[in-house]
Amino acid sequence: MPSETLVMIPPLLCDARVFEAQLTALSRSHAVMVAPTTCGERMEEIASQILGWAPSRFALFGMGMGGMVAIEMLRRAPERVTRLALVGTTAQADTPEIAAARETQIIAARAGRWEDVLSHEINTDWLAPTSDSAQVSARLMQMGQDVGAENYIKQIRALQRRKDQQATLSKIKQPTRIICGRHNGQHNVKRHQFMAEMMPNAGLDVLEDAGYMPTLEAPDEVTNLLEAWMTQPH
Numbered sequence: 065m066p067s068e069t070l071v072m073i074p075p076l077l078c079d080a081r082v083f084e085a086q087l088t089a090l091s092r093s094h095a096v097m098v099a100p101t102t103c104g105e106r107m108e109e110i111a112s113q114i115l116g117w118a119p120s121r122f123a124l125f126g127m128g129m130g131g132m133v134a135i136e137m138l139r140r141a142p143e144r145v146t147r148l149a150l151v152g153t154t155a156q157a158d159t160p161e162i163a164a165a166r167e168t169q170i171i172a173a174r175a176g177r178w179e180d181v182l183s184h185e186i187n188t189d190w191l192a193p194t195s196d197s198a199q200v201s202a203r204l205m206q207m208g209q210d211v212g213a214e215n216y217i218k219q220i221r222a223l224q225r226r227k228d229q230q231a232t233l234s235k236i237k238q239p240t241r242i243i244c245g246r247h248n249g250q251h252n253v254k255r256h257q258f259m260a261e262m263m264p265n266a267g268l269d270v271l272e273d274a275g276y277m278p279t280l281e282a283p284d285e286v287t288n289l290l291e292a293w294m295t296q297p298h
Contacts, residue, residue: 067294068146069095069119075128075152075277076101076219077185077208082127085283086290094123094294101129102215107226111136120144123294127151127279128251129219132226139232146298148240149290152276154251155259157228166220173213181216182208190276192247200280233262240266241293243286245274 070090074082080098090096103113110133124145126134131153138145158166173181186204188197208216240263244256253270260268269289274281 067094069097069122070294071114071118071122071124072096072098073101073114073124073126073130073133074098075130076223077182077211077216078128078204079207079211081203081207082277082279086279086287089287090290090294101133101219101222102211105218105221105225107133107136107222108140110222111140115141115144118144121146123147123149125149125151125290126153128153128276129223132223132229135229135232135236136226138236138238139229142235142238145238147293147296148236148238149243149293150240150259151243151278151286152245152248152251154255155229155233155262156255157226158224163224166224170217170220173217178213181213187249187276190247190249192245192273192275192281194273195275195277195281200277203280204277230262233259234264236263237265239293239296239298241289242266242268243278243289244268244270245276245278245281246270246272247275250276 072083087096099114099117101110104110115137121144124134131150135155169181169184182205186201188201191197191200242256242260244253246253256268260266271278271282271285279286
């Protein structure tokens, strides 16, 4: 029997290139699709659109904003997801302070200060000290430029409006891997530990040489973890 299709959902301002190493390796033995987070201004809209594209049963991998969409997909259609992997994400809603700060970035994007917005969102302080920050930043900057300001504003609106999904976590029974970079200053290790503890079948992997972009900072480690996860019985 063929293994299930893997649906990958990238983080804010990213596309399939953020998963380049993982796509190259996993597509040798699995059908893989990458779904965008630019198809709505609410998590519910984005999740619904991706569920419309996805096969009847699939494995689900989300990173950053993509992880938030993945949790919403599981909330809506748990019977369709065979396994779950979350990287550098959270199940909590924005605080009022974070939501207000995002509004500032929307105003800047609409005012044409796109380079300033990208510099704000691509934060090298959240990368591991051992990472090639110049190379990672350059790749993130190129993806951000290609995603563009209009799509960015839609993504930010979805982030601002998202619901708290902590109650959803306890209902997720699928085999789950949660991956976190030790140096992730955006969603820290403690937050990932909390998520893993709330989920009945979740395991946590902390990558010592990664921050908020583990797929780029520690690509081989992430690939190995995902390959093991995809062969885990369910």
